[in-house]
Amino acid sequence: MRPLRHPFRALATLAVASLALPFIAGTAAAQDSAALEALDAQLPGDLVNDPSRIDWQSYGADLEASSVVDESIPGGGAARRFEVKRAAEFIYAAGTNIPLTETVRRGDTVTVGFYARTIEADTEDGNGVLRVRFQRNVEPYPGFGEQTLTIGRDWAWYEVSAQAEQRLRSADSIIAVQFGRTRQAIEIGQAIVVTGADSIAGAGPVAVAAAAYAIPELEMPESLEGTGTLLNDPGQNFWKFGGSAGRFESRHEPEIWMMRATRFSVAEDGTTLTDLAATVPINQRIDEGDELVIAIAARTISAQSEDGRAVAASRIQGTSPPFESFAANRFRIGPQWQLIRIETRAPRGYGAGGAELELYFGGTVQEVDLGPVYVFRKARGE
CATH class of the missing domain: 2.60.120.260 (Galactose-binding domain-like)
Structure with a gap:
């Protein structure tokens, strides 16, 4: 992962909401294992x-x-x-x-x-x-x-x-x-x-x-249908990872869309929020003034915090110098799968692949599961 060019001095408070997700049962884990x-x-x-x-x-x-x-x-x-x-x-x-x-x-x-x-x-x-x-x-x-x-x-x-x-x-x-x-x-x-x-x-x-089998199709939460144009690939969770605060592990999770998640684990105190991170690529262009919606599926497994909720943060950052960033947010994650929704406006334009979403999980002893991540451009006038 590219070293952070901008320290997280302040995290703005934008429109962030959490929605409970329904339980999604499945037997794909056994089928996938047998096929492999x-x-x-x-x-x-x-x-x-x-x-x-x-x-x-x-x-x-x-x-x-x-x-x-x-x-x-x-x-x-x-x-x-x-x-x-x-x-x-x-x-x-x-x-x-x-x-x-x-x-x-x-x-x-x-x-x-x-x-x-x-x-x-x-x-x-x-x-x-x-x-x-x-x-x-x-x-x-x-x-x-x-x-x-x-x-x-x-x-x-x-x-x-x-x-x-x-x-x-x-x-x-x-x-x-x-x-x-x-x-x-x-x-x-x-x-x-x-x-x-x-x-x-x-x-x-x-x-x-002859031994191959089908690739799972993209799933869209009902609450996000009609949000706008999708700018990333939510089916992907093999992102760039970095930081020295803990570890990450790809997991099969039948309770979440596409049944894939990444678990982030921080084992020691004294780290900073940006010391364990995932980078989600944004494949499509972003134009100046675009209204963007970021939806992050996540849940807390454990956290040494007063309310037992993990703390995470996000921001959008350019992929080339001067690595400008915007939409910095800090949020707490509950023990059940939630869809964390962030709305922001792009202060400048980025070409296709010219921006990425950074997600941070360091700072305290905690375990967090990260599921699909969706980045939308809302239609003009909405």
Whole structure:
């Protein structure tokens, strides 16, 4: 995560409301576990990611990321489309991160494979270009196994393999897929990461596709329907994380929309609010004067506070210098799932991917579950 450029001197009090959420039951946890076990049994080595998920964290000031669902897409019928609007000097200026769910030990052979195709690219042959890197997603972003791939116009299976030069922890390690140096539109579908094997497909990508299963669809709370234009991807919870105050863990939670949450845990006093943070990318542009609505699903698991409620904060911040920020808020979170609603006005414009929502959970001993996050632009005149 990029270091904070602006200290949290004061937190403004804007329109913040909490709404209780209904209980949402489901059996997806058992189904997901069985599907992953079935896939793992068919693969060489050990599966160390969740191939059913494509809600990866993406970044880049000139990048637009969106979801594509079509039965013709191999490996599950869904993909992420990445459109680089303007080429940058460095390939890592835009990319997406595939998180690991298991630790990779130093010396292990680790292999990533994924489906991909190019829609268009500003290259001589019209093919896209991306780089794959195994790395930790914390400064100074140490990694290994860099390899640049040429992505053709038709769906194909691509693999990169390397020997782990360092230990990759499941809590903060990723497969970095970088593509910012070329103006292009690329689609990436199901991705699989294994250890203990230098090839995944073996007999061919069809064998991998046969074990795939569907990607969960986006769910919208009834209270947010008609709010406006959605500017982020609420189905994604593999955000950027940072801070030294505690830890974070991705969890399956059947009581909340899309049944995914991240638990933030602070174990020691004496930290500051910004010492444990998540960064939620805002993929669409924001215009000066836009009326924005931020809705955050969250609940307190435990907190050493007088009322037993956890304290959190949020603000919207630019992704490039001078990293201006606005809509700073502090709020308390109850023990049941709540939808915390924040309304604000943008003081300036930001291009697509030029702003992000920062969420902070440090400052006191507490455990907080963070569910889906929604950022809307209200229609003019509402």
